[in-house]
Amino acid sequence: MSFSNLGLRAELLRAVDEQGYSTPTPIQRQAIPAVLQGGDLLASAQTGTGKTAGFTLPLLQRLADGPRPKARQVRALILAPTRELAAQIGDNIQAYGRYIPLRSHVIFGGVGQQPQVDAIRPGLDILIATPGRLLDLHQQRHVDLSQVETLVLDEADRMLDMGFIHDIRKVLRLLPEKRQNLLFSATFSTEIQALAGKLLNDPTLIEVARRNTTAETIDQTIYRVDREKKRDLLAHLINEHQWYQVLVFTRTKHGANRLAEQLSKQDIPAMAIHGNKSQSARTKALAAFKSGTLQVLVATDIAARGLDISELPHVVNFELPNVAEDYVHRIGRTGRAGSLGQAISLVCIDEYGLLGNIERLIKRPLEKRIEPGFEPDPNAKPEPIENGRRRQGASRGTPDARQKQAADPNHRPQRRRRPRRRPQQA
Template sequence: MTFQDLNIIPPILKAISEMGYSSPSPIQEKAIPVILGNNDLIGCAQTGTGKTAAFAIPAIQKITQSKAKIVGAPRVLVLTPTRELAVQIEENFRFYGKYVQSRQTLIFGGVSANNQIANLKKGTDIIISTPGRLLDLARQNQIKLSAIEILVLDEADTMLDMGFVNDIKKILTYLPTKRQTLFFSATMPPPIRKFATSILRDTVEINVNPVSSAAPLIEQSVYHVEKTDKPSFLVSLLKTDGAQQTLIFTRTKHGADRVSKMLNKKGFGALAIHGNKSQNARQKALSEFKNGKVQILVATDIAARGIDIEELPHVINYELPEVPETYVHRIGRTGRAGKTGTAVSLCSSEERKNLEGIQKLTGNVIQVVKTRNKYAAMA
């Protein structure tokens, strides 16, 4: 199947072609016709499957083909949990809408709202926003949401995990009841499904690449390393791999800072990215990692949701996540767009239960490379 088979209009097809895509991914193939058909949607697909384009392309097409009820008022609202994801989604809307002249506005916290308010006053078609700042602007009467035709909740599971559910419910009171709602989530536990069904109508559900599966091109391995030995072992591992781009995951913000500082002292160029960093610092770190100026990025799970690099070769789990699904999200940052990748995990004795949970979820016994107690001599 090609994008032409999905009844995409020529200006958007031209933009898609310029991005080097010819065939839709499974989530795009299934979701685009549903969205163009005006149904509400639950799309369950893990990161790296192309779901941003799955809602961006049809949303742009729909507002291009229909007349605005209120000129200059936003017609599409995309809610997403982090600033990094908002930036990534805005880039997608800008690329796919370049030949239809759709206008999009980014809204998120951590920076002054003045420029965002100024952009809104100029008129916009699409708003991509984190919930907190959007609700603040709505309460201040700085944004009108009464003309929204399409609402997208992206990474819904993460938004609810981060405690945004009340903000989202309040935002819904500013939206028209007659709208199309698209609900995208990597996981669908009962509380999230209950929330989804409470705000959706005439719903079609699509499940693609469930979160229990990892991309087949990712080579996974695990080293049993005690907590005190992890710093020296990580240094040895990075020296062995050479100067390739590597994304390292820690469980906490403090841990990300600690690992980053340790690596810099050992002569590696490393930056940390997490929620306590300023917006400018986060964007600078992300930009330098994407363009290769910095080879190592140490991140927490939430901050890493906005990292989308097609050819990222290495992911290292410095600490195993407590939630098995998070492991799949993490390693999904490599092995994207048909590329190969490696995912290495360091597992201490305290983390054995976490490893068992991951293997139970994925149905895959991860290869143990070495099992030793002391690695200090390796560095």
């Protein structure tokens, strides 16, 4: 089957051909006709399967012959969880819609809003946005969502994980009741099904891959190593195998900064991206990584969500994620659209429990190796990982310490304040 069999107009087929694509992926074969029919859609596909084109191509076609928007109005709204994913969707729309006279723009936080306000003022056919900036501009009366014809929630599972559910509900209240809704998610979790039940009307259901599976084109390997030897092992593997483009995941922003600095000192060009970095710094690092001038990009999960790097060869889990599903999302940055990729995980004894959760999720054991010269200490004992960090010291958490505190008549236990849940910054 070719794209010409999916009912797309000549202008879109020309643009697709110029992008070098000839055969649609499974998600595209099913989603494009469904979206063209105008009904609601609930789609699940593992990352890297071409789902963005699966909704942008039919969306462009449906909007092509409609009325132009009036001042500050939006005809189609695409919500994305992170700046990088929003920018990626915007790039796709520009590429596929180059021969169709539609106006589109991307808005997100972390940058000045005036250029975004100026772009929205004459009206837009397509607005790609992160929830927070969208609500800010609507509150200031810079954008009118009362005429939205199509709503797309991309990577809805990640938006829920990041705490955006309240913002999503606020956005939904601003939209007209009659509209087309397209919901894309990597998984069909209970939360996603609940959201779909409230949002979608008799949707077409598409699931092109088994839930929580990894692409067969990804070679996955575990290296057992002590925690303090991880950085040296990573540098060794990069130099020994001459890896030229490596995306490395850490759990924390501080860990990403520290690892990038340490690799750079070892003559391995590296930069970090995370929520505390300015948008200009993140854009600069990503551009250098894509162009090949930056050898290693160290990222946190949220910042890396939506990265679309053509034929990325290597992904390294410097630290395993606390949530097993995030492993699937991480390594899905490589092995995309049929290309081969390699996923390496550096696992210390503290993380064996996390590794077990991952293997149960993907329903298969992963190959384990020990690199000569980096053998783990057979006498090492695990330290619990709590909220992404190892527990610091034993004075507060050991049974002996608690018994001493209980025996102290002057000891008053501290009350723990429950942290407020806020949407995480991308």
